[in-house]
Amino acid sequence: MSERTARRAAPEPAAAVVVGGGLAGTTAALTLADAGVRVTLVEGRPRLGGLAFSFQRDTPAGELTVDNGQHVFLRCCTAYQWFLDRIAAQDLVTLQDRLDVPVLDARRARLGRLRRASLPVPLHLAASLAGYPHLSLTERAKVGRAAMALRGLDLDDPTLDDTDFGSWLRDRGQSPRTVQALWDLVGVATLNATAEQSSLALAAMVFKTGLLSHPGAADIGWANAPLGDLHHGRARAALDAAGVRTVLRGRVSALRPGPDGGWQVDVATGPGRDERLTAGSVVLAVPQREAHGLLPDGALRDPDALLRIGTAPILNIHVVYDRTVTRQPFFAALDSPVQWVFDRSGTSGMTGSPGTEHWQYLALSQSAAHDDIDRPVSELRDRYLPALERLLPAARGATVRDFFVTRERTATFAPTPGVGRLRPQARTQAPGLYLAGAWTATGWPATMEGAVRSGLRAAREALTELGRPAPDGELTAA
Template sequence: MGASQSEVVIIGGGLAGLACAVTLADREVPVSLFESRPRLGGRASSFADKQSEQLIDNCQHVSMGCCFEFNRFCETVGIAGFFQRASELYFIGPEPAGPESKGEQFKVNRFAASPLLPAPLHLLPAFGGLSYLSWSEKTELAKGLKQLALEKTDLENEPTIADWLADHGQSANVINRFWNVVLVSALSESLDRISLSHARKVFVDGFLRARDSWQVLIPTVPLEHLYGTVIQDFLKQRGAKISLQTGVEKIRIDGQQVTGIQLRDGSKIDSQRVVLAVPHQRVFDLLPAEFPGCESLTGIQQLESAPITSVHLWFDREITSLPHAVFVDTLSQWMFNRSRLMQNASTETGFYYQIVISASHELTGSARQGRTQSEIIGEVVRELALIWPEANTAELLHSRMVTEHQAVFSVKPGVEQLRPSQRTEVAGLYLAGDWTSTGWPATMEGAVRSGIQAAEFLLADLGQPETILLPPAQTSFLSKILFRL
């Protein structure tokens, strides 16, 4: 019995594989996508919580205004309307205790762009208004931001952002209450494991280059609906074949050419174009022991991972009406008020909040120091009660903690030299994944860019060359003058 055939096979239904499939299917290239799980979306996934009877996301995924490829992808497949753009953020930091204070007080700082000032000065009043930094600390911060924007990074020999901040006069309080708050949330790593170049990218692309780049886009439906239903229908309407719960055993390579794949059930599919869009930890499991260019891919085995933990809480009443919040000086980092954010949200089983803790190394493995999940959840609830006293009298109806242990790859110094191109030395074999060379950290933007770049290489090999990636973002005139961006 002969093998079936497909012009292009894509292995992996995460965002990278989906972006590649959408790009090709939109250009009438026949695609067959294989996903071992029963759903699409990869790490951007949901699962059913039996007690709350809700679909909940494994972790809160957000985009930003500077994520141009991801945002265009959402427009293309018809899911852009399921994101709420936050043009105002809420930073909650400790206030100095007054003479009559019985304990530490917290204040909500509203963070928004000035309508009167051009970029990069548009956020100056917002930074200046952060109540938990003194005026001398804000001056120190401004100098640090300017120095970072002007910094020319050497990828061959760059420091961590922790070392750079120490060398550039940033005090412990400013590091803890500003740099740590922004960078750990953005890059999901601790400052001593973040490279200078990736930290610089966050501030240049997110805050300094253009007016709306800093704004956060938050899904208003479960990720299962975004990536499982709408995109699947989009692809099928364009002739793409999607096989869920269909694991791939091996990619077949003959000499210098890919020839197809073998599924776990033993069946074979012939194809001269295969896109491998799986987490970097699985790449070598799917390839032969020897293949052309094997040595050039060994760098991915040195990529390290960082965890992200989500604490899901259901109270019997609303503890805050804020849609989201960023915390300073707490274990908790972000709060998302899912009952406020989600379309058609029901409060019959409680008011639902998701707390995100990025780079949660101390909450996993031996670093937990014997703390149970219930003790960690208890600490998070106590922090919420310090900020919103309503949580003291509210009944916690249900809670659960979820940790994605390999949520992102660590953006340590030297990581860019480990990330491979989407084109390999095997004819017809391409890579896609946020871990490939995209110029971005482990984000939804990086994943989508990798899928598009893989599609560009593949289309060129099919004799259909096309530049699909958007040109670099426009930099404001004043940013060019002030920071030579």
């Protein structure tokens, strides 16, 4: 980009530029703007929301609004719930009054439930565990001892990051069946990895915070509207109201120190349309490899550590039946390739369409899907439709009206042992430059909660360096 073009295209300098419009970037932009900072948010896609988004699909049931994947949160996800409040989207989510997860065993045709009682931790889960039909009496007793050992771990102990969760569970008497039917049932969905592939530090954080901190911590929440309505529609309205300038379809091609201090951010918004933004603060809220490509020399002591943070895939399978095949809003499965199934009929806009009043749209969320992520759709159909029929007898006589898949090959960072030392802090060694994203050092796995917390931390660091007071409230969540 020529200097002449840059001068012609440059808008009024912004006090801060946020690169990336996912949950982390949107959070950082809102928090900075709420503190009185002029903010420009640049996002390469034509929408906000990162990997938690929606799209339209024409199907025999009409045009459906499809989430790229099922996303849930827990009551303990305080930062994400702050985010929902901030974008005025609490009316678009549902949160269980009390944890209740149906668990179907395909081999034994048994239904069990994981649910809590109104008792203190750990008694809140005792009755559910005592009656859990997918484990033997001996296995259930050993679960309690392992849970107490987890509760006693110090999450600040750096040695936890070097141990895999699977080995730790085996050392505490957990059988392969117990790992499959309980620990991985929860862990794979939250960590996007099996116990064998997971850092003990991150697994302990998930189980201590979600199941062993407060009786209601693990109550499950989910969007009762398309994710795009939340993370793009409501989020964009909140950004506009806060005075944030949002640039969609903007590709940041270069980030460099300005001649008079601060930063210059070169943004391409189309053929021959370039801008050079100037700012005192820049937040890079993009995936780790993209951040690595934009970091100036000296910003991190070991920038290549970002490239050593692995990624893990999530596969989502979408099935439309010509009748209702389950009455559960969601359930988990055992002894089946199916992991978690969600009824998306209402949120997709299908319910009420002429001729589809009794049709049902199910979304299967398949985490840690390394073996399936690149299978052709025909193979996935042959694999998963019979698996659903084994779980749901009503599906055996139903006609499949549509079957399609969405794939996120790099959905999350891989929570492998040792990843903790690779995740960078929000503040870099370059004054005025900060990092945000679920892959940064939040202490959380790659969740919506982790993404929001990272945006809050990056904004807090930027406000501190700018000498501006951080707003109360939202920063306490991180």
